[in-house]
Amino acid sequence: MKIEHPYLMFLGDAPDELAAKTAIGIKQWRPEWCVGQLSLPGCKADLGLPEMTIADAKAAGVKTLVLGVANRGGIIGPAWMETILAAIEAGMDVANGLHTRLTTNPELAKAAAAKGVSLFDVRHFDGQVPVGNGEKRSGKRVLAVGTDCSVGKMYTALAIDAEMKKRGMKSDFRATGQTGIFIAGEGISVDAVISDFISGAVETIAPANDEDHWDVVEGQGSLFHASYSGVTMGLIHGSQPDALVVCHEPTRAHMRGLPGYKLVDLKTCMDVNLMHAKLTNPNCVVVGFAINTKALDEAAATKLLADIEAEFGLPAVDPVRTGVASIVDKLQEI
């Protein structure tokens, strides 16, 4: 799965900004790939990009129409179909972040085949990957883990990759979820892989590389999340990380989607993730903490980060508020 840019961002009839969360993430991390947006009547989301028709986008050199928006009721309505078919007709690929598949829609599949363009259902994985073999690979890898789902693991990984590139280090962000795949232009949604192949999928997307190259692997879920822990476990073993960054959101009342499940403390989270990571990479270390302090004021955030640094003797950052320089400093020592 290799998604070609530039992108035309399809916003459809998104009822609010939240429905366009994926599109917003893509625009934030790859603004240079996003040349325009296409909204339908009633759309309440706005990326601040030029509004374009399919013809405008074609003229601007767009390669892929990106469906980075939640739809209503999980079905692709007539208005959406019209736009998608027009993009196919114009020779664009279509990359889809919905659970609903494009590839199994006969009308779209037929049109795409006729024009020789590709349809990508990035939330799904229909390819073949081997079972994980656990064999040591060359190159270095850092993985974002966390106390819970949606605590900023993707953002942290992207910030580390960007900081590494800024310093002239060799690095690649390795995407394991849908938004990340649009941002990287490739990857595998590991939670969509058959469970026997989770670690094998990660071995595939973060393969052997130059000894001074870093794969910055997007994390998923949490070892302490009763719904998704298996995905996280396979990710840890498959990425055989040299380093872990522990991500956390300090104001969350309970595990995401699981009322009654409290969040694990940072010490336990760090220790247990590290223990499992050492199975496939005995030299793995924790290099720091990435805390999403968005819900805190500046003083509270600063105090929290300082407290965590004092407790663990490791950098504690908020990728948005402080950047990740101190974590990349630690990674450069590895």
Place this chain on the structure above:
Amino acid sequence: MKIEHPYLMFLGDAPDELAAKTAIGIKQWRPEWCVGQLSLPGCKADLGLPEMTIADAKAAGVKTLVLGVANRGGIIGPAWMETILAAIEAGMDVANGLHTRLTTNPELAKAAAAKGVSLFDVRHFDGQVPVGNGEKRSGKRVLAVGTDCSVGKMYTALAIDAEMKKRGMKSDFRATGQTGIFIAGEGISVDAVISDFISGAVETIAPANDEDHWDVVEGQGSLFHASYSGVTMGLIHGSQPDALVVCHEPTRAHMRGLPGYKLVDLKTCMDVNLMHAKLTNPNCVVVGFAINTKALDEAAATKLLADIEAEFGLPAVDPVRTGVASIVDKLQEI
């Protein structure tokens, strides 16, 4: 997936006993369901059952032809096709333990639809299960975990279920792999489930039950196996076990399929599995050890079990050599 018995055991042209491993397991645990066997020329496996044609089996009341044998090269050859089609024609369901699917074979699918019979590909899972919710369910559950794959987890679970039934306790063996599914007549191959749904699949097959009912859940893989640990993690969280039995094979030189990976020690295995089990069931305890001592002589086996009992203060059994009575004694205290 509900596989009706009695079974006719198809042995095909199995090149040796090992190729018929699944069939042998079914015959061992459900002899009363296995009324006959059907071998093709060149078959080197023998279950000791009456040799039957499809017509014989039909007359004997067989409901399902069971393909519990590995085939050569992963394809279903002409001789196999002939037998399978004859079974369908006779109105039997066909349950298949091969990786190769029957359901996607157009000739078989068409014949089955015409006769209104079912084809079961038990190594695959095409159904829908919800994401795990981690909510406390009534009833009790015991899960077999282990240091490695193929150390006797299924055998242990079946022995516990049999011992419980002998004592008049309410119990069900809950199958999570192909051989177990044939033995239970139902279940889900959890390693074939999309990874987001591992724990949800286990919640589905071991649902709420009477407070004095035990689900004896078949384990898979190991938290310490670099290829399959994600499956094991989801199984632990989804089964929310009240009790764990730790399974082990003491003579194994390295993790199955992973040269260079040593086996974990029993203490670490016990502690780490228990720690993760407590996430969804804080009252979980380890009730004992099931050691496959087949490779040891009687004296060595007896000494090993005694040593483990002395070290941990818990029963250590070999389900084959000693039975599992002392483990079920512990379970009855819960």
